[in-house]
Each structure stands twice: as structure tokens, then as C-alpha cells.
Amino acid sequence: MWRVIRYIAYGFVGIALGGIIFEVVMFPSVSTLASANPPTTSMIETRLREARTNGGEAKRAQIWVPLEKISPNLQRAVLAGEDTNFATHHGFDYEAIQKAWEQIRSEIRTVNQQLKRASIPELRLETEEGTEESGVDRE
Numbered sequence: 001m002w003r004v005i006r007y008i009a010y011g012f013v014g015i016a017l018g019g020i021i022f023e024v025v026m027f028p029s030v031s032t033l034a035s036a037n038p039p040t041t042s043m044i045e046t047r048l049r050e051a052r053t054n055g056g057e058a059k060r061a062q063i064w065v066p067l068e069k070i071s072p073n074l075q076r077a078v079l080a081g082e083d084t085n086f087a088t089h090h091g092f093d094y095e096a097i098q099k100a101w102e103q104i105r106s107e108i109r110t111v112n113q114q115l116k117r118a119s120i121p122e123l124r125l126e127t128e129e130g131t132e133e134s135g136v137d138r139e
Helices: 002-026 042-053 072-082 094-119 121-125 128-134
Strands: none
């Protein structure tokens, strides 16, 4: 009994350590932004992609200036361009998070159904009574 509890505890500790290591490795280093300008932004990449899909060649011209020289109105306009609801949600757009969560859940359900059908093909051939007897829900 203690062996099972110990292995479960090892599992939880391993998952927690794995999660921490993953976060440390994947977390973006913002400290470099204090001394170096980023090579690109998501908005620039989006516009480059749009230009390529439309058959054009995007021209990129960047001139870096200190933030103090940029108008506060322009700073807000850039934030609005990146996230139109930024001024109303103060950093966390709960509606967008909920919408993304629902989309992920829907995709997971679809994948689960596909896996169920692919892994047990004989269940597709059974009648409704046979499926109920086997304990598998038909969706």
C-alpha cells in the first residue's frame, strides 16, 4: 500500500518538476528587451504573411526610437491594434479566454471521437443494442 502511495507521490512530483522545467525553458526572456530591440513582432509577421498570400512582397522599414519620443496616443493605438479590447479588460480578456477554451474542448471531443472510431472499428458495425451492451456511448 505504501509503495503505491510513494509511486503516486513520485508521479506528482515528477509532473510538477516537469512543468516547472518546461515553463523555465519556454518562458520568453524579456530582460533582453531592455538592451536590444526585438527582430520582429506578431503584427509585422501577420502583415508579411498577408502580403505573401496576396502575391505581393512586403517592404519592411524599421527605425527604432526611444519610447519617450512616441506619442502616448500612438502607444495606445498600437495596443488597440494588437488587442482591440485591451482598454476594457486590463490585460486579461476573459471572453476571449472562454471562447478559446470552448474551441479547444470542441477539438478535443472531435479527436476523441475519431480515436474511438479508429481504435475499435468493430464497434461501428454493431447495432445500437450491441453498443449499449458493450458500455460504449455512441455520439
